[in-house]
Amino acid sequence: MSAPNKKKILNDPVYGFITIPTELLFDLVEHPYFQRLRRIKQLGLSEYVYPGALHTRFHHALGAMHLMGQAMSTLQSKGHSISSDECEAAQIAILLHDIGHGPFSHVLECCLLEGVSHEQISLLLMHELNRQFNGALSLAIRMFDGTYERTFFHQLISSQLDMDRMDYLNRDGYYTGVAEGAIGAERIIKMLDLVGDQLVVEAKGILSVENFLNARRLMYWQVYLHKTSICAESMLIQVLRRARFLLQQAGTEAVFASASFRLFLQRSVTLTDFQTNRSYLDAFTRLDDFDVWACIKEWALHPDFVLSTLCQMLLDRKLFKIMLSTEPFAGELLNELENQLHRLGLPADMLSYFLVEGQATNAAYLPSEDRISIKLKNGNVIDIADASDLSNIQVLTNIVRRYYVCWAKDLKAVPQSVN
Numbered sequence: 001m002s003a004p005n006k007k008k009i010l011n012d013p014v015y016g017f018i019t020i021p022t023e024l025l026f027d028l029v030e031h032p033y034f035q036r037l038r039r040i041k042q043l044g045l046s047e048y049v050y051p052g053a054l055h056t057r058f059h060h061a062l063g064a065m066h067l068m069g070q071a072m073s074t075l076q077s078k079g080h081s082i083s084s085d086e087c088e089a090a091q092i093a094i095l096l097h098d099i100g101h102g103p104f105s106h107v108l109e110c111c112l113l114e115g116v117s118h119e120q121i122s123l124l125l126m127h128e129l130n131r132q133f134n135g136a137l138s139l140a141i142r143m144f145d146g147t148y149e150r151t152f153f154h155q156l157i158s159s160q161l162d163m164d165r166m167d168y169l170n171r172d173g174y175y176t177g178v179a180e181g182a183i184g185a186e187r188i189i190k191m192l193d194l195v196g197d198q199l200v201v202e203a204k205g206i207l208s209v210e211n212f213l214n215a216r217r218l219m220y221w222q223v224y225l226h227k228t229s230i231c232a233e234s235m236l237i238q239v240l241r242r243a244r245f246l247l248q249q250a251g252t253e254a255v256f257a258s259a260s261f262r263l264f265l266q267r268s269v270t271l272t273d274f275q276t277n278r279s280y281l282d283a284f285t286r287l288d289d290f291d292v293w294a295c296i297k298e299w300a301l302h303p304d305f306v307l308s309t310l311c312q313m314l315l316d317r318k319l320f321k322i323m324l325s326t327e328p329f330a331g332e333l334l335n336e337l338e339n340q341l342h343r344l345g346l347p348a349d350m351l352s353y354f355l356v357e358g359q360a361t362n363a364a365y366l367p368s369e370d371r372i373s374i375k376l377k378n379g380n381v382i383d384i385a386d387a388s389d390l391s392n393i394q395v396l397t398n399i400v401r402r403y404y405v406c407w408a409k410d411l412k413a414v415p416q417s418v419n
Contacts, residue, residue, distance in 0.1 A: 010062065014167075014174050018066040022088050024136055025065070025095065032285070033099055033125055037061060039288035043172060044104045045232040046223060048317060050176035053223075057098050057105075063167040065095040070189050071156055071163060080194050085139060086153070092140035093157050097164055099125050102284065103292045107233055111240045114268035119158075124274055124281060155199040159370045161188070161209065169215050172223060180218040184208050193375055200375040203387070209372060210388055213396050217364035225360045231319045231406050234356045235310055239296065240265070242307045242353060255307070256298040260286040305418045306353045309411070320356070321409035324402050329357070337407050345414035354408040364396040 006026035012018045020026045028034055037058040046053040072087045100121030102108040109118060123145060130137035142148040144157055156163055166185040173181015191205025201209055223229075244265050246254040257265055260283040273280050300311040313319065323329070337355055346354060365372065367385045374387040385397055 012059075012063060012066070014063060014171050015066055018062065019069070020065075021069060021091070024088065024133070025091060027133070028092060028095060028129065029062070031129065033129065034058070034061070034096070036285060036288055037098065037101070039290055040101055040103060040105070041289055042168070043176070043223070044107060044229070045236065046176065046226070046229050048232045048319070049226050049228045050178070050223070053172070053176045055171060055175045057101055060168055060171055061095050061098055063171055064097065064163045065091050067163040067166055067185060067189065068094045068156060070186070071192055074189055074192050075152075075194060078193055086150075089137075089139035089143055090153050090156060092137060093144040093153070094163050096126050096129070096140070097122060097144065097157060102287055103289045104233075104236060107236055107240075108264075108287075111237055111244075112264040112268065114270045116269065116271045116274065120271055121274065121281075121284065125285070128281070150197050152194055152197055152199040155370065159199070159372075160365060161199070161201070161212070161372045165216065166212070169212070169219055172219060173215070176223055178219065178222050180215055180222065183212045183215045188212060195373075195375055195381055198373060198381075200373040200381055201384075203374055203376050206374060206384070206387055209374070209384055213364045213384075217362065217396060220362040220364075225362060225402075227322045227324060227404070228319065230358075230360065230404055231322050232314065234358065234406050235314055235320060236292075238353045238356065239299070239307065239310045239314065242304070242310065243295070243299065246304060246307065255295070255302065257295055258286075258291050259283075261291045261295065305414065306350055310353065313408070318410060320354075320406035322404055322406040324404050326402060328403050329405050334405065337405065340409075341407065341411065344411055345418070346411070347414075347418065350418075354411060355405070356407070357403075357405050359401055359403045361399055361401045363399040366399075367397060 006020070006023040008020045008026060010018050010020070020029060035058070038056050040057045041047070041053070042055050042057050042060050043053045068091045069087070072082055072090060076082050098118065100118040100123070102118070105118065109116065123141070126137055126141050126144065130141060139148070143153040146154040148154065158164065166183060166188065169181045169183050170185055173179065187208045188201065188205055191202045191208065193200050193202055243255045243257070247265055263280065263283045264287070269280055296311045296314060299307050300315055302308045302311075334357070338351055341351055341354055365385065367383055372384040373381050374384055375381050376387070
């Protein structure tokens with residue numbers, strides 16, 4: 001019986017045909033850890049704004065792997081020595097870079113984990129996969145965590161001009177229909193080069209990099225930090241907060257949850273928990289968006305007013321009202337909003353679930369971090385901020401901060417039994 005063909009070609013709506021080039025990459029794509037990403041949407045609750053934003057982290061990871069393959073070919077074509085093992089390891093590292101994302105991505109990180117990022121969980125899972133694959137991921141892990149001596153590999157995986165960002169801007173723009181997300185990734189990749197094992201972009205690629213930075217700034221405010229997305233995510237955070245409160249007050253039977261999800265609702269899980277108790281990592285790999293949505297549907301019928309109301313509002317897309325400002329909100333405004341909710345009969349201890357303050361920040365490019373380097377025709381290397389003649393380069397490098405307050409403007413009168 002012949003061995004199965006593991007060099008597959010996939011039809012991707014963004015790039016056309018993409019290839020899974022090696023058997024190891026194929027086996028990693030087939031692994032349950034990676035298949036879980038099919039059940040985690042790339043943009044969380046952005047579908048409440050853009051109905052087409054239904055693509056998953058599975059799509060994104062495959063697209064980033066494809067772009068990494070193109071980057072390897074470009075650098076090899078310019079005379080740089082990159083072995084087949086290094087090519088494969090770089091594609092493995094970018095393929096698995098998001099494997100540690102949980103349901104609704106950053107919402108879960110801030111609510112149910114204590115100081116644990118998805119990158120840290122990705123690294124833990126990569127080490128576990130390395131054990132299962134008898135050390136075949138060792139080089140990829142070194143590239144991912146930045147300990148490999150050829151530093152440009154880590155730059156391609158995680159920097160301000162990496163394959164991750166190139167794919168998600170293109171892909172998210174495609175699925176949301178926001179044209180500003182189109183960045184010409186292929187053009188940028190063709191302009192990549194190395195100077196002393198540092199990633200650079202040839203001078204003729206400056207305009208493409210400028211377009212990339214502009215696209216990132218616009219996509220953040222139009223998609224990732226859209227005011228309606230902020231509202232929906234704020235509501236989901238309050239749902240999880242209330243469910244956790246009820247669990248702690250009334251015991252494990254207080255709210256419905258899958259066994260894996262309940263483990264994270266009961267207490268904030270730390271990195272040490274993941275490292276010392278295998279049950280947390282195992283439970284995490286069983287979690288996806290469907291765990292949360294199943295709970296929201298069930299919790300909409302819960303006798304607790306706060307939990308059931310918030311869940312039903314999310315299910316029906318009856319979202320909070322939101323106000324944005326470049327300055328912190330005055331106390332008088334917040335007092336008035338509190339009074340509006342009080343007049344509906346909402347007790348003081350429930351106010352914080354229906355009136356949420358916060359802030360969102362964004363900067364398209366931070367020269368103080370790993371910079372985007374431009375190689376001039378004379379061989380000198382300078383920062384994109386110095387090479388660019390964009391009139392708004394200062395806008396791209398400034399950290400923009402917006403304050404928001406969102407509240408349940410259309411909340412129905414609270415039953416007397418709640419008070």
